[in-house]
Amino acid sequence: MSREKYLIVFLISVLAVCLPLRAEGKVIILDYHTFLGNGKSNIDYSEAELAEQLDAMAAMGYKFVNLDDAIAGRIEGKANIAITIDDGNHTVYPAFKDVFEPRGIKPYLFVYPAIVIGHVRYALTPEKLRLLAQAGCGVGAHGYHHNAVTDKTWARDPKDFMTEIKRPGPALAKILGAAPTMFGYPFGVYSRRAEDAVAAAGYSWAFAADDKVTQVSFDDPGLDRMAVPRTITYRYNRNILMRALKDYLAYDGPPLFEAPAAASLLPGEVAK
Template sequence: MAAPDTTRRSSVPWVAMYHSVTEDRADDPYRVTITPERLDRQLAWLVRRGLRGVSMAELLAAPAPGGLVGLTFDDGYADFVTHALPVLRRHGCTATLFVLPGRLGGDNAWDPLGPRKPLLTADGIRQAAAEGVEIGSHGLTHLDLTRADDLTLKAETADSRSALAALLGTAPAGFCYPYGTIDRRAVDAVRDAGYTYACAIDPGPLTGPYAFPRVHVGQNDTSARLFLKYRLHPLRRRRVEAPR
């Protein structure tokens, strides 16, 4: 997959942030779980409005983001393959899946108050990639990069990219900051590791090709809430300047 051209981006596209997709929502203190039915309704809402959900690579490669919405899924939960992929296929959507090559086949141990959710194995990640999903790095083990020492920061950025390159045969273009926390040092480490773009949540003054803002989309986001989030997005986000 060719690396996206971020030099042409002059405004911030709308990018949705998802996590786990499963029927089991009994305990969800971090609001990371959405049911397949709700995801189906949300993607149907996009289609009705003439929008299409795509991967970050496709979004950033487009001459203009009009009509496209970025779909991103963080953490690499195993339920992405079993529950999210069928819904994406049904609506003709693609997506970017940010995974943790240092926790293959593990679980979300970084969420102490929530239920243990299994993560994709290497085979599961390869399956998602084979079905057209863009694979990006979410770091090696899901650490807050703003608190990492130099050696750990390199492992979470550069080493995670190398690990995914070995797993998939090609290095990922995208990175996603765990917890959405960033500072200039983390942004520089991601750029220096060879990524061509990165996703955050609300990066403020650091907004740019290495800190794209995203909006959380969850179980409570009905059509009305999605409409408000979509319409208010240009008012809440800074412009993205071309990299120098």
């Protein structure tokens, strides 16, 4: 074989190996909330528990990736975890400095601006939110007052429903200088009407959340861009989560779980 032919065959082989890897980049998107460590909430972890959980995931072979990189296809293989944190609790800042940043993790924050602008005691201040954004954490909208954008809310008051979708973008832009491009549904629940309204408001991606451990492939043409599944890291569910993460590494087949159904089909809203 001539040198040129050899080179061509070599390049084709390299492409054949690399392309499917890129196309099959998968990620599990985790959804944390607060880091008070007072043992009172099912969605709360102490910083020590958080660090232990993240280190156990890394020890399994998982790599922590940015949500933006996962969306842009800049991930390979299936051992990827993207961290998101909902609400904008004040403990997000110290947890970032103490736990996430030393591990090179930049969580994506879904914030409802009413508590930030209102300087509510348990919320991040606008200044702390800006510092997190400057440190590389993406910031998306999470409603405005944290009302569920379900058909029930619409039936009660369509104006309240639309406030949750229309108001957080300009409010976050005022704090951060740029409008968010991603939306995380309050309580993780949504409706068809919410998906349409979020898309019409200009968001590129919207995220649901429930207790199922779901692998996401952003280049899957069947993925609903307005309802990408995330996994809420409930305390009661943490052993199941770790087992599922381990099982995914050993498993090579179709998705183990279906994406969550629209909120109207769910038996009830996710309690917080």
